[in-house]
Amino acid sequence: MAMRITGTFLDEISHDIPSQNWGPEEWEREFQVMQAIGIDTVVLIRCGYTRWMTYPSKVLAERQGCSMPPLDLVDLYLGLSQKYGMDFMLGLYDSCDYWLNGQYQKEVDLTRQVVDEVWRMYGDRPAFKGWYLSQEVGRKEPQIVELYRQIAEHCRSVSGGLPIMISPFVNGVRRPHLPEQAMKGLTGGMLPAEHRKAWEEILDGIADAIDILAFHSGGAGWEHMDEYLAANTKVAHDRNLKSWEAVECFDRDTRIFFPPIKWEKLLLRLEAAERAGVEKIITFEFSSFMSPNSCWLSGKNLFRRYCAWAGLDWREIES
Numbered sequence: 001m002a003m004r005i006t007g008t009f010l011d012e013i014s015h016d017i018p019s020q021n022w023g024p025e026e027w028e029r030e031f032q033v034m035q036a037i038g039i040d041t042v043v044l045i046r047c048g049y050t051r052w053m054t055y056p057s058k059v060l061a062e063r064q065g066c067s068m069p070p071l072d073l074v075d076l077y078l079g080l081s082q083k084y085g086m087d088f089m090l091g092l093y094d095s096c097d098y099w100l101n102g103q104y105q106k107e108v109d110l111t112r113q114v115v116d117e118v119w120r121m122y123g124d125r126p127a128f129k130g131w132y133l134s135q136e137v138g139r140k141e142p143q144i145v146e147l148y149r150q151i152a153e154h155c156r157s158v159s160g161g162l163p164i165m166i167s168p169f170v171n172g173v174r175r176p177h178l179p180e181q182a183m184k185g186l187t188g189g190m191l192p193a194e195h196r197k198a199w200e201e202i203l204d205g206i207a208d209a210i211d212i213l214a215f216h217s218g219g220a221g222w223e224h225m226d227e228y229l230a231a232n233t234k235v236a237h238d239r240n241l242k243s244w245e246a247v248e249c250f251d252r253d254t255r256i257f258f259p260p261i262k263w264e265k266l267l268l269r270l271e272a273a274e275r276a277g278v279e280k281i282i283t284f285e286f287s288s289f290m291s292p293n294s295c296w297l298s299g300k301n302l303f304r305r306y307c308a309w310a311g312l313d314w315r316e317i318e319s
Contacts (some may be wrong), residue, residue: 002270007041007282010298013049048093081127091132104143130163138171145205153210196231207239214244229276245273263305
């Protein structure tokens with residue numbers, strides 16, 4: 001049997017999936033479900049994004065004009081993580097502006113202030129076990145190495161060395177029914193050897209500043225998936241980084257963006273991650289696409305198929 005999912009992102013600020021509008025009661029019920037299926041790690045994908053934020057940040061309100069949230073989700077998630085025995089990793093702010101428009105130092109300086117603020121507010125919480133750098137890339141973008149390094153080093157110094165994770169995407173071949181040359185021309189993606197070389201170069205500049213490399217490989221395509229995942233594991237292990245895989249539980253192949261993934265496809269991704277030798281499987285994103293509490297009815301069905309495969313009693317968990 002392939003490895004089980006033991007971690008998930010928490011995506012309460014997003015640009016491409018809807019909010020489920022949960023409050024404390026719904027989130028507690030969700031943490032109970034996650035604990036029941038063996039999830040021991042939750043990663044807040046972003047504490048802030050553009051003008052939105054998950055906690056009452058004076059820094060982001062003053063500098064970015066962000067709206068004060070009606071509920072402090074960071075506080076809520078930390079409390080629930082402690083109650084249900086999970087490690088919580090905090091994702092940082094993503095302006096979706098400065099670093100994408102050549103102003104990387106402005107992104108770094110703002111993020112450092114956010115790091116200082118959240119550590120003052122929540123650093124003494126027992127469940128706070130690490131950091132997630134929210135800027136996601138698939139290739140060596142201009143100045144991304146310096147951005148990652150500066151933010152990671154600040155997180156490490158502020159928190160006394162808590163683990164730091166990045167989750168790049170595989171900018172790969174997404175049309176496996178076409179010849180490789182045609183696929184590359186149509187998508188702008190990188191073939192597995194190019195992907196490995198690009199990430200060798202990036203990691204050579206930041207490997208001593210991070211701890212966990214958790215690729216999400218939905219862009220790999222089906223035909224080349226094993227090659228990309230093997231490259232991911234190799235570039236991580238060659239640099240003494242933990243190799244995780246962020247298996248996507250949403251479907252990229254449909255014309256609707258994005259529904260829960262077909263169970264057969266999720267199983268194929270889990271099996272591929274197992275073959276690649278990753279150390280842990282997390283997912284994006286359990287609550288929206290795979291939970292019995294999801295606003296998608298097909299998410300509940302996906303949960304039941306996963307539980308049956310994993311030898312878990314979904315009826316007992318849902319009751």
